[in-house]
Amino acid sequence: MGHLYRVHGSAGEGRQLSVLDQWAPAWRPGLLALLVLAPLFFISYGAANHWAASQAHVDSIVFDWESHIPLLPWTILPYWSIDLFYGLSLLLADSTFVLRRQVGRLLTAQLLCVSCLYLWPLRFSTPRPPLDGWEGALFDALTGFDLPFNQAPSLHIALAVVVWDSLRRSLSHPVARHLLALWMLAIGLSVL
Numbered sequence: 001m002g003h004l005y006r007v008h009g010s011a012g013e014g015r016q017l018s019v020l021d022q023w024a025p026a027w028r029p030g031l032l033a034l035l036v037l038a039p040l041f042f043i044s045y046g047a048a049n050h051w052a053a054s055q056a057h058v059d060s061i062v063f064d065w066e067s068h069i070p071l072l073p074w075t076i077l078p079y080w081s082i083d084l085f086y087g088l089s090l091l092l093a094d095s096t097f098v099l100r101r102q103v104g105r106l107l108t109a110q111l112l113c114v115s116c117l118y119l120w121p122l123r124f125s126t127p128r129p130p131l132d133g134w135e136g137a138l139f140d141a142l143t144g145f146d147l148p149f150n151q152a153p154s155l156h157i158a159l160a161v162v163v164w165d166s167l168r169r170s171l172s173h174p175v176a177r178h179l180l181a182l183w184m185l186a187i188g189l190s191v192l
Contacts, residue, residue, distance in 0.1 A: 030090040033103050037090070044114045045155065046145065052121035060125040061152070071128065073135035075190035080138055082160055082187055089166040098166075105162045113155040124148035160187045 052058055086106070093099035131139050164184040171177045 029096065029099055030093050033099060034087050034090045037103065037106060038087075041110055042145075044110065045117075048114050048117040048121075049146070051118060052123070055121065058121045058123040060123045062125055066126070069192050073131050073133075073139070075186070076135050076138040076142070078183065078186035079156070079190035080142070081183070082156060082163065085163045085167060085184075085187075086159060089163045092167065092170050094170065102162075102166050105166070106159065109158040109162050110155065113153050113158050116153050117155075120152075122152050154191050156191050157188055160184050 089102055089106075090099065093102055128139065128143075130136070161184075164180065168177050168180055171180060
């Protein structure tokens with residue numbers, strides 16, 4: 001936040017604004033978009049899960065290699081972090097065009113994935129072992145609203161790709177871009 005911008009004009013003559021001051025008015029449309037998209041996401045995703053739960057039979061697709069994937073409890077942190085990055089992708093939009101494009105991309109990913117969850121619901125068939133500590137608490141919180149009827153396609157993966165593409169554009173430093181890419185990869189792996 002070391003960059004300062006000079007305000008020109010009579011009212012702001014000689015006054016300097018921080019990057020945060022410059023950014024503050026710009027995030028308001030992103031906040032409005034988030035306040036609309038977040039409830040829409042939870043309502044549509046939750047409705048698809050509850051609809052699948054009401055069906056007499058929901059298939060599962062399980063491959064032999066899946067039984068060899070260990071449960072790494074710490075991966076719940078990257079899994080949950082998609083919510084933070086989802087919001088940031090809207091709040092950091094630097095123009096109306098970028099914000100509208102991001103809203104459209106998020107809605108498209110959600111519409112496609114949730115439609116598939118309605119049309120071809122698939123149940124996770126592998127039970128999660130009991131976990132303790134902060135990881136167990138986060139898994140329990142997830143289980144509180146995320147029913148096991150969202151096996152494919154992965155809305156988490158779709159959103160991670162859309163969010164990653166948006167956020168990488170706002171990062172100018174190559175190290176920051178690589179760290180973001182690694183974290184998004186961790187989000188993708190956490191789905192397994």
